[in-house]
Amino acid sequence: MLKLILIALSFFFGLLSIRKVRSYDVHEAEPFWKMAAVTVWGGMVSVVISLFLYNILHSQGVSVQDGVPFSYFFVGFIEEFGKLLALFLCWPIIKNEMDEPTDGPIYIACVALGFSLIENYFYAAATPLSSPLIAIRLVICTPMHVAFSMIMGLAFYWAVKFEGGWGILLGAFLAAGIYHALYNIFVSYWYLLPGVYLVLRGAYRWMHQLLGYTTAQSPYRITLADFISGFPSPEVQPGVQCLDCGDAAPKPTYEKGQIRLHQCEACGAYVCSVKTLHQLIHHYGSVFGNLKKEIGFKAGRPKKLAAKLKGVRLNKKRKIVSFNLKTFNNALEELNRDVIRRTEKKWWCLWRCQP
Template identity: 25%
Template sequence: MLLFSLLSVAIAPGLSLLTYLYLRDKYDAEPVHIVVKMFVMGIIILIPIMVIQRGLQLWAADLPWIVSYIESAGVEEFFKWFILYHFIFNHVEFDEPYDGILYAAAISLGFATMENILYAIFTPVSFSMMFTRALLPVAGHAIFGILMGYYLGKAKFSKRRKYYLFISISVPVLLHGTYDLILLSLPATWIWYLLPFMIFIWIWGLRKMERAHARSPFKLYIKEDEVNY
């Protein structure tokens, strides 16, 4: 019964955030089955990521910045980006900037949810610890995905495609790596640095969501329909 409750707490944050982001799609809602597919892909990529990270643990130097920016952030964000680029970037349903945000967040939250489930099963945890994971790691993966998707959207609908593709992987890796570096380098006082960091990047992410909505081509169609009505 306790395990079931912990699993519920592990799963709920990811699904709640994904539902919120899906409902924020104001102008042209994406097919649910594609969003779910990306969420499931996020779960699946956890397996190769764990294998590669284990290999890096055996061969790479155990330095905080290497663990943070390469072993953790570099590997995880690259796999997410790789799947998005090859499965979504040229997809016909990726037809407005916000779509990149939604699909990137879906794969990130799938990964974070599965990571949370494994954490609940194999690590002695309490409800307070799982609540903390909902506020920090799961929310962190969500915002890394939001920013990745925002810049993928810029790449999709901009002439500076290569530049924004580079930014779409660089920004999540840098932010994710900084998040991990704070945890590794400041084990006693990390909370005082991580909370302001999370607040800052969430404000940044929410503003990017509004900018993506503002550039939607469907916004103009809706306004014209309202005028005609």
């Protein structure tokens, strides 16, 4: 019974991971049924490929040896290769959807989810409950599979869209394999578990930066000013009190998904909730991660990101934000340019010379 609970938890965390990854696909969301199809088909194919490669190595006398941590090193390369090849075999399903950089990471995340769910089931079935590592592996390995594969997903997009991207894909595979191999080594022995934290932290920072970069590069990206100009006659709805002039009258309202903005007709300022502010930064500034920590708005000591959000005023007690559209729009555009610049300066950014 406990094993079933642990497997269910791994499935739950996997769904949360895909939901989180899909939240980065802010400009043109992928069809859910195609994501589900890639998860099922890609997961099964990647497991079959990996098992086939394990059998080949085993026949040559190469296998994981208990008590020898570095014998786990080749596991990361086999499983990442299995996921990457499975993504290629999913091409008939996704070829019509591969039209922006975020799509590669999205679909390889689905393959990784399917792979991890199958792996978790067999691992739980074969491992005694007394093992202190079983819960750790079943809870964190699914998000890790997703995070490790992200760079291959983006490189896959470059390879299929632009001539000469295959070397980039090879480099991405090597990077993903090394990261995955280190994780396998750290998580397999209790005395190496502190290293798991470093891998977790690094993988998620890597994932956030990659997905911010792909969002900034999307051909479907528009500015906040363009979004607002797309409402020639916004509906007037009961709004919130303007932080600038105090006007509490109903206001023209701009809505899209979780975004809900009000324009004060008395002074021209825009008003929204802090939650909407986060969505605006995701959609139009291409910045992800935990924005609650990154935006401080403390008087005299603003956090790094908050200092860049020029023209934004916050009432913490009411959780309301107001801003000047032109100033805030320029700040968001600068955030996009900054995301691209910072990512392309990284040593692992293999595609910085690509179109």
